[in-house]
Every structure is written in structure tokens, then in C-alpha cells.
């Protein structure tokens with residue numbers, strides 16, 4: 001085993017008629033589960049979103065650029081945010097980490113507990129303003145919502161297959177995904193072949209749990225009978241890039257009046273990794289002082 005938590009494969013099908021992304025995210029989803037003490041339903045939601053954002057990060061080109069998926073829904077499961085960087089760092093948090101449905105059998109139907117809502121994809125590259133695309137949720141099961149996002153907001157025919165398998169005690173047995181994009185020059189017969197294969201592919205997390213690698217799943221099921229190749233493999237990990245400096249910058253943005261309400265000191269916690277960054281009353285006074293000095297120089 002190499003020293004990483006997951007991996008992303010990028011490849012092409014039938015020459016370059018289709019783009020292929022495949023991700024293994026089991027340990028990343030497990031880390032998110034453990035960090036946030038996620039119950040089964042939020043684990044499934046987050047696992048699918050983590051696999052989705054991992055696949056979509058394959059399109060990032062500029063160093064340190066990021067892609068986020070955010071689900072905001074009216075139902076009690078509410079949604080989650082996941083972020084991936086070009087370097088393969090993924091972080092996530094769920095809005096209702098301990099949500100538990102009354103009927104145990106419905107604890108696997110993510111969409112039912114999200115209800116109406118939206119899925120946003122935010123791309124951020126360097127100092128450029130972030131670019132956001134948003135669609136209404138189709139069924140809230142995430143794979144179909146992401147496929148609809150590509151279809152509606154990017155006019156790209158895209159197949160998305162996501163799988164997360166968890167135990168009754170919410171241990172993550174397997175998680176991953178496959179994303180295939182049809183390019184304008186693609187042969188419609190090959191597209192049909194891929195879609196038939198996909199329809200006949202068992203749940204990919206079940207296959208992973210049986211010990212099949214991503215390459216096995218592509219070979220034996222999804223791309224059976226087709227020519228394809230992997231061009232690049234990138235490691236993925238759960239990693240938060242927060243820091244005391246970043247929190248201090250955030251506090252400065254609140255302005256003097258707001259900071260003056262915090263003179264007893266505060267202890268903000270990062271939503272993504274649970275690290276805390278205590279600021280004493282003295283620290284807050286210093287922040288106010290630096291704001292005042294900044295005002296004087298303007």
C-alpha cells in the first residue's frame with residue numbers, strides 16, 4: 001500500500017471520445033465519519049458527496065484551485081459541504097451530523113430526507129472570483145443530481161455512479177465513484193454501449209467490498225468490451241488547511257463593533273476538522289488595535 005488514503009484515476013475511452021474519472025474514497029469517508037461522528041444517513045450523504053467532489057477535482061488545472069459541492073435542502077437532513085483541491089486534499093462537514101430517521105428502513109434513503117433543495121458547484125481558481133453553478137435537486141441521491149448538473153449547467157452528457165457501503169455501526173466498508181463524460185466527437189454507439197454496461201454494473205461499493213479494485217470494476221463491468229486507458233493517478237486524503245492566521249483574518253472581517261462583543265475571549269472551532277483556535281481577550285484587543293491602525297493609514 002502506498003502512503004495515501006484514497007486515489008483518483010483519470011483516463012480516456014475509445015481514443016479520446018470520452019473522459020473517465022474513477023475514485024476510491026473509503027478511508028476519506030471513514031475519516032469524515034469519525035471526525036464528525038456521523039450517523040448512517042449523514043454518512044451516506046457525505047460519502048456520496050466526497051466521492052463526487054473527488055471525481056470532479058479531476059478537471060482542476062491550476063495549482064491550489066478548489067471545487068466544492070454544497071447541498072442545501074428543506075428536509076431534516078439539510079445538506080452538507082465538501083471541498084476538494086487540485087492536490088487531492090478533501091474536507092467536509094454535514095449540517096445535521098447526527099440526524100436519524102424514525103423508521104430504520106428509511107435510513108438509507110438520502111433523497112427522501114433531503115426533500116426539495118439545491119445542489120451548487122463552486123469552482124475557485126487563484127485570485128479569480130469563484131464561479132458557482134446551481135441546480136434544483138433531482139432526487140437528492142447525489143449521483144443523478146451531479147449528472148443533471150453537468151447536463152443542465154454545462155451541456156455535457158455525463159454518467160455518474162457513486163457507491164457508499166456502511167455497517168450498522170456506520171463503519172465505512174467501501175466508498176467510491178466513476179464519472180464518464182461524453183466529448184463532442186463521441187460515437188453514439190459507444191455511448192450506448194457504456195450506458196448498457198453501467199446499467200448492468202452492480203453497486204460499485206459492493207464490488208469494492210468484495211475486493212475488486214477500480215481497475216477490475218472498469219475492466220469487468222463498466223468498460224467491458226471497450227478500449228480505454230488510465231493516464232494519471234493522484235493520491236487523495238482528508239486534509240484541512242485551516243490555521244490560526246486564517247481565523248484571525250476572518251475575525252478582522254467582522255469589524256470593530258463585532259469584535260468588541262468578544263472581549264472575554266472566544267474559542268472558534270473549524271467546521272471541517274474540529275481544531276480549535278482560542279483567542280484571548282488580549283488577542284481580540286490586539287485585533288481591534290490593528291484594525292484602528294489600518295483605518296488611520298487609509
Ligand SMILES: [Zn+2]
Nearest residue numbers: 240242270273
Ligand atoms: Zn480545519
